Amino acid sequence: MPNPLYFKPLRFESIGLGRDMQTQDLGGSISQYIELIIFTRYGEHRYNPEFGCEIWDMDFELIQSETIWEEKLRQSLLRSIKKFEKRIYDIDIDVHISEINKFYPLRNVSEIKKRVEIVIKGKLNKTGEHYTFTTSLFLSPLSA
Known part of the structure; x- marks a missing residue:
């Protein structure tokens, strides 16, 4: 029997109520782990x-070249x-960095914010199936 992949955050109160903890598929587990890498x-x-990525150090940088900034983050994530x-x-x-302009009429x-879109593609070791993860983050202050 394979080891179950538990959904995070762990809900231990389920055990106290006599229920199993919530599990997820392999793709969902990988996605949560990649999110953890990005947000650490x-x-x-x-x-x-060494666990984490460089986005936290780059968040408040003055971006002089979007191409260099994107490549620096891409390399950090890849490593x-x-x-x-x-x-x-x-x-x-x-x-990819883009600007989002939001108007508050009241x-x-x-307000102009920088949005970073991250797309990660790969293949699952277990099956060879294609895997894709996509997320967008707003910079300064960093938010999802």
Whole structure:
């Protein structure tokens, strides 16, 4: 019997109520782990300071070249995913920055934010199936 992949956050109250904890498929588990890599700053993980990615160090940088910034983040993610997420291979990452203009009519204020779209493609080691993960983040302050 294969090891179950538990949905995070873990809900331990289920055990107290006599129910099994919620499980998920392999793709969902990989997606949650990649999100954890993206949202963890280098040095934040007590037992492995190399876990995470560089987006936290780059968040408030003045972006002079979007191409260089995108490539720096792409390389950081690629290194971390190759090192820590061993359930996928043949990994390809696309990072793209765009500007979002949002107008708030009640305050008569226009707000421009930078949005980073991250697309990660690969193949599952177990089956060879294609895997895709997509997320968008807003910079300064970083939010999902």
